[in-house]
Amino acid sequence: MHAYRTHTCGALRASDAGEQVRLSGWVHRKRDHGGLLFVDLRDNYGLTQCVVDADDTALLETIDGLSLESVITVTGKVVKRTDETINTNLPTGAVEVYIKELSVQSRAASLPMPVNQDAGYPEEIRLKNRFLDLRREEMHRNILLRSDIISSIRRRMVDQGFREFQTPILTASSPEGARDFLVPSRLHPGQFYALPQAPQQFKQLLMISGFDRYFQIAPCFRDEDARADRSPGEFYQLDFEMSFVTQEDVFAAIEPVLHGVFEEFADGRSVSPLPFQRIPYAEAMAKYGSDKPDLRNPLVMSDVTDHFRGSGFKVFAGMIDKDEAVRVFAIPAPKGGSRAFCDRMNSWAQAQGQPGLGYIFFREGEGAGPIAKNIGPERTEAIRTGLELTDGDAVFFVAGVPKTFASFASAARTKLGEDLELIDANRFEFCWIVDFPMFEYNEDFKKVDFSHNPFSMPQGGMDALENQDPLEIMAYQYDIVCNGVELSSGAIRNHLPEVMYKAFEIAGYGPEVVDTRFGGMINALKLGAPPHGGSAPGIDRIVMLLAGTTNIREVIAFPMNQMAQDLMMGAPAPVSDRQLEDVHIALSLPDGDLDV
Numbered sequence: 382m383h384a385y386r387t388h389t390c391g392a393l394r395a396s397d398a399g400e401q402v403r404l405s406g407w408v409h410r411k412r413d414h415g416g417l418l419f420v421d422l423r424d425n426y427g428l429t430q431c432v433v434d435a436d437d438t439a440l441l442e443t444i445d446g447l448s449l450e451s452v453i454t455v456t457g458k459v460v461k462r463t464d465e466t467i468n469t470n471l472p473t474g475a476v477e478v479y480i481k482e483l484s485v486q487s488r489a490a491s492l493p494m495p496v497n498q499d500a501g502y503p504e505e506i507r508l509k510n511r512f513l514d515l516r517r518e519e520m521h522r523n524i525l526l527r528s529d530i531i532s533s534i535r536r537r538m539v540d541q542g543f544r545e546f547q548t549p550i551l552t553a554s555s556p557e558g559a560r561d562f563l564v565p566s567r568l569h570p571g572q573f574y575a576l577p578q579a580p581q582q583f584k585q586l587l588m589i590s591g592f593d594r595y596f597q598i599a600p601c602f603r604d605e606d607a608r609a610d611r612s613p614g615e616f617y618q619l620d621f622e623m624s625f626v627t628q629e630d631v632f633a634a635i636e637p638v639l640h641g642v643f644e645e646f647a648d649g650r651s652v653s654p655l656p657f658q659r660i661p662y663a664e665a666m667a668k669y670g671s672d673k674p675d676l677r678n679p680l681v682m683s684d685v686t687d688h689f690r691g692s693g694f695k696v697f698a699g700m701i702d703k704d705e706a707v708r709v710f711a712i713p714a715p716k717g718g719s720r721a722f723c724d725r726m727n728s729w730a731q732a733q734g735q736p737g738l739g740y741i742f743f744r745e746g747e748g749a750g751p752i753a754k755n756i757g758p759e760r761t762e763a764i765r766t767g768l769e770l771t772d773g774d775a776v777f778f779v780a781g782v783p784k785t786f787a788s789f790a791s792a793a794r795t796k797l798g799e800d801l802e803l804i805d806a807n808r809f810e811f812c813w814i815v816d817f818p819m820f821e822y823n824e825d826f827k828k829v830d831f832s833h834n835p836f837s838m839p840q841g842g843m844d845a846l847e848n849q850d851p852l853e854i855m856a857y858q859y860d861i862v863c864n865g866v867e868l869s870s871g872a873i874r875n876h877l878p879e880v881m882y883k884a885f886e887i888a889g890y891g892p893e894v895v896d897t898r899f900g901g902m903i904n905a906l907k908l909g910a911p912p913h914g915g916s917a918p919g920i921d922r923i924v925m926l927l928a929g930t931t932n933i934r935e936v937i938a939f940p941m942n943q944m945a946q947d948l949m950m951g952a953p954a955p956v957s958d959r960q961l962e963d964v965h966i967a968l969s970l971p972d973g974d975l976d977v
Contacts, residue, residue: 382401382403382456383403384454385403385405385454386403386404386405386454387402387403387404388402388403388404389404389424389425389426389427390404390406390422390423390424390426390427390428390429390473391424391426391427391428391429391472391473392426392427392473393429393459393473393476393478394472394473394475394476395461395475395476397459397476398459398460398461398476399458399459400458400459401456401457401458401459402456402457402458402459402478403454403455403456404422404424404429404431404454404455404478405422405424405452405453405454405455405486406422406423406424406429406452406453407422407423407424407450407451407452407496407516408420408421408422408423408447408448408449408450408451408452408453408489409421409422409423409428409449409496409497410449410497411444411447411449415435416434416435417432417433417434417435418432418433418435418441418444418445419431419432419433419477420432420433420444420455420480421497422453422455423516425521427471427472427473428471428473429473429476429477429478430468430471430473430474430477430478431455431457431477431478431479431480432460432477432478432479432480433479433480434479440480440483443483443485444483447485447488448488448489448490448491448492449489449492449495449496449497450489450492450496450513450516451485451487451488451489452485452486452487452489453483453484453485453486454483454484454486455478455480455482455483456480456481456482456483457478457479457480457481457482458478458479458481459476459477459478460476460477460478460479461475461476462474462475462476462477492513493506493509493510493513494506494507494510494513494514496513496516496517499517499519504934504942505942505948508934508940508941508942508947508948508949509948509949510949511938511939511949512949515938519935520935522928523924523928523930523935523936524936524938526646526924526927526928526936527920527924527936527937527938529646530642530646530920530923530924530927531598531920533641533642533645533646534598534619534638534642534920534923535598537637537638537641537642538596538619538621538638541594541634541637541638542593542594543594543595543596543621544592544594544595544596545595545596545597545598546587546592546595546596546597547597548577548580548583548584548587548597548599549577549583550576550577550600551564551574551575551576552574552575552576552577552583553574553575553901554573554574554575555575555577555578559578559603559604559605560603560604560605561575561576561578561602561603561604562575562576562602562603562604562614563575564576565964565965565966566964567963567964567965570965571965576602577599577600577601577602578601578602578603579599579601579618579620579917580597580599580601580620581836582901582902584597584620584621584622584915585622585874585902585905585913586901586902586905587622588622588623588624588910588911588913589905589906589908589909589910589911592624593623593624593625594621594622594623594624594634595620595621595622595623595915596619596620596621596622597620597621598617598618598619598620598920599617599618599619599620599917600615600616600617601615601616601617601618602614602615603615603616604945606943606945607941607942607943607944607945610866610922610925610931610933611919611921611922611933612921612933612934612937612940612941613941613943613944613945614941614945616919616920616921617919617920617921618869618917618918618919618920619638619869619917619918619919619920619923620915620917621634621635621915621916621917622913622914622915623913623914623915624911624912624913625911625912625913626873626912626913626914627873627914628815628857628859628873628914630914631859631871631873631914631915631916632656632657632813632859633656635861635916635918636655636656636657636811637655639811639861639863639868639918639923640652640653640654640655640657640811642923642927643809643811643863643926643927646927647809647927649807650807650808650809651807651808651809652808652809652811653676653808653809653810653811653812657811657812657813657861658676658811658812658813659812659813659815660674660812660813660814660815661814661815661816662814662815662816662817662818663816665814666783666787667682667684667783668681668682669681669682669791669794670682670710670786670787670788670789670790670791670792670793670794671787671788671791671865672814672817672860672862672867673814673860673862673865673866673867674791674812674862674865675795675798675804675810675864675865676810676812676864677798677804677805677806677808677810677864677865678794678795678798678803678804678865679798679803680712680713680714680794680797680798680803681713682710682711682712682790682794683710683711683713683767683768684708684709684710684711685709685710685711685764685767685778686701686707686708686709688709688756688760688763688764689701689709689756689760689780690702692755692756692757692760693755693756693757694739694752694755694756695755696739696780697709697739697778697780700780700781701780704782706782706783707780707781707782708780708781708782708783709778709779709780710778710779710780710783710786710790711764711768711776711777711778712776712777712778712779712790712793712794712797713768713770713774713775713776714726714740714774714775714776714777714797714801715770715773715774715801715803716773716774716801717742717774717775717797717800717801718742718743718744718772718773718774718775719742719775720742720749720750722742722775722800723740723742723750723775723777725800726738726740726777726793726796726797726800727740729796730789730793733789733792735789738777738778738779738793739751739752739777739778739779739780740752740775740776740777740778741753741761741764741765741775741776741778742774742775742776743765743770743771743772743773743774743775744772744773745772746772747761747762748761748762748764748765752778764776777793777797779793795865808864809863809864809926810863810864811861811862811863812861812862813859813860813861813862814859814860814862815858815859816840816855816856817832817833817837817855817856817858817859817860818832818833818852818854818855818856819831819832819837819839819840819851819854819855819856819858819884820832820851820852820854820887820888821852822852828888828889829851829852829887829888829889830888830889831884831888833856833858833870834856834858834870834872835884835885835888836872836874836875836881836902837856837857837858837872837873837874837875838856838857838872838873838874838875838876838880838912838914839854839855839856839857839875839880839884840854840855840856840857841854842877842880843877843879843880843883846880846883846884846887847883851887856872857872857873857914858870858871858872858873859871859872859916861916861918863926864926866922866925866926867922868918868919868922868923869916869917869918869919870916870917871914871915871916871917872914872915872916873912873913873914874912874913874914874915876906876910876911876912876913877906877910878903878906878907881895881903881906882895921933921936921937924936
């Protein structure tokens with residue numbers, strides 16, 4: 382018999398009854414039922430109920446002295462449970478093991494937090510004791526799910542003809558994007574490596590090198606603040622790139638991977654069918670106020686500016702007369718047509734720092750509320766008809782320049798969808814946001830600037846750059862969105878040096894800037910580059926969605942806290958003077974910070 386186990390704690394079934402077995406694991410729970418003592422033994426694979434007879438006093442004494450989470454090995458006989466004691470919630474629930482021998486492998490000290498229950502312990506305690514937190518069923522399941530998802534993604538990418546390559550971790554500092562993590566060089570005093578924010582340039586260089594389809598489960602490092610959907614410091618993405626492809630080719634390659642992974646791990650939830658919906662950026666902003674819309678929410682905004690132009694509602698009418706860029710958007714609220722609900726939404730808007738949220742609600746065939754009174758029955762009826770509303774419904778209004786109120790309008794749409802219980806939690810709804818603007822007007826610097834990614838191919842190429850209004854040029858750039866979560870941005874890359882120089886010229890940068898800041902890439906493009914494009918869906922976000930959590934730290938084994946600290950390992954931490962001398966660094970700390 383093996384020294385530690387013949388079976389795992391999740392393996393035994395009724396067919397094993399009568400066998401002598403050996404199990405090893407953690408003491409999950411103990412229960413004294415008078416004549417019998419029950420011990421739930423847990424390992425990576427599951428949990429088995431073990432039993433000690435009250436007559437075995439020596440064994441009882443040993444187990445009684447064990448603290449929870451001690452590691453033990455037990456040997457005994459598998460016995461079928463009686464029908465009334467079968468635990469249908471456990472795969473091993475039809476049997477139990479009567480312990481005849483027990484050896485203690487490791488005694489656990491007093492626990493700083495429980496493992497066999499979710500007591501809602503503060504995140505600081507959980508992160509400081511992450512190895513304990515990961516023993517909890519929910520966390521353990523999330524990390525195993527993450528492993529299974531990554532394995533599935535790898536298989537599917539290979540099946541799609543992609544090859545996995547690794548790109549450098551120590552590289553050059555990026556002049557664009559987020560703040561780099563810098564690594565001082567010992568051999569080259571005063572010079573620094575940077576951890577890659579993404580393998581962007583390397584994957585494009587792989588395409589220029591003649592490799593056709595690349596992918597990597599890539600670690601990325603960015604010195605930025607934490608968000609609920611991004612861990613500070615580092616994250617992982619499914620990075621991929623393809624040569625000789627159009628935008629639709631990229632979609633056709635990655636959609637089956639994402640669709641297949643989500644269907645595999647959906648656990649009864651539906652996944653939007655292939656092909657995923659394509660929504661132009663301008664349409665997404667007009668309908669949803671966001672370029673990452675949650676399509677499970679059926680609410681769609683409408684432009685109702687003309688119904689308020691010259692109306693008796695002077696607040697909106699005055700704004701419209703004063704600035705032609707002002708628009709009034711309506712957000713329908715089916716079954717939200719009560720004054721109490723409308724007042725609650727108005728209070729919510731004020732809590733968001735807004736002056737309020739205008740509304741009309743409908744009853745007895747007519748609109749009610751201050752706005753309806755001021756614009757009159759004819760305009761009110763036109764709004765109701767246009768939005769297909771009826772008695773018991775309401776409509777809410779936001780007004781201003783769309784780019785300034787879009788985020789609030791999007792939040793109001795989400796709030797209405799949640800409060801009116803319109804969002805189906807048992808669905809995964811994908812869409813592509815396409816046709817992003819190549820340029821935007823920078824009000825601060827009074828100039829045209831890149832709106833997103835300066836290395837995307839403009840739609841229309843050089844002809845568009847030379848002959849179109851820059852603010853009307855679209856890029857071959859796209860985002861993949863699921864349930865309101867942006868999984869990644871991507872683009873067909875600008876592979877032509879002359880087009881890149883021209884695009885930067887429009888944004889106010891001369892060729893010397895391109896040569897200096899992006900010299901490696903521009904030189905490679907000058908030596909024969911194929912048309913290419915790709916994307917990089919976030920692994921952490923994919924797992925977060927499939928695990929049904931909104932906190933990304935729940936699907937990362939060892940995350941940092943929101944202050945980018947590893948509480949368990951004590952990072953970041955001071956280093957010795959000798960270590961600093963090795964890399965030729967002297968500290969110059971802000972006032973109040975101590976070098977300890």
